[in-house]
Amino acid sequence: MSDLLERLRERGWRMTAQRRVVAEVLDGEHVHLTADEVHARATARLPEISRATVYNTLGEMVSIGEVIEVATDGRAKRYDPNAHRPHQHLVCSRCGTIRDVHPHGDPLAALPAGERFGFTVSEVEVTYRGVCPDCA
């Protein structure tokens, strides 16, 4: 589990009913939902929750570093609660399923100094693409 709810509680995040529902919807492993998907799932639990509240709550979770935004294939941005363990993504090019994966070694170290053009590199994003077992 990503323990998103627990992490938010530990840092003293003000937990309203709306915020709790958004956090519950996002909690779990391999969760990468669009804002609209979060909203759809949240309304199933709390019918009166507005899209604006969902968007604002997601934005706050991102700004405090408990949720990360993932962009794949020019599709809508996805929200990922696995914010504290560096990981890469394995994406099915047919159905769009995304799994969190943890390649061996430090991907930053894989870029030789001569290929850095003087940049101070702080982050690496790697996407592994293929076809998932359900689509194969």
Ligand SMILES: [Zn+2]
């Ligand atoms: Zn698939």
Ligand SMILES: [Zn+2]
């Ligand atoms: Zn992820």
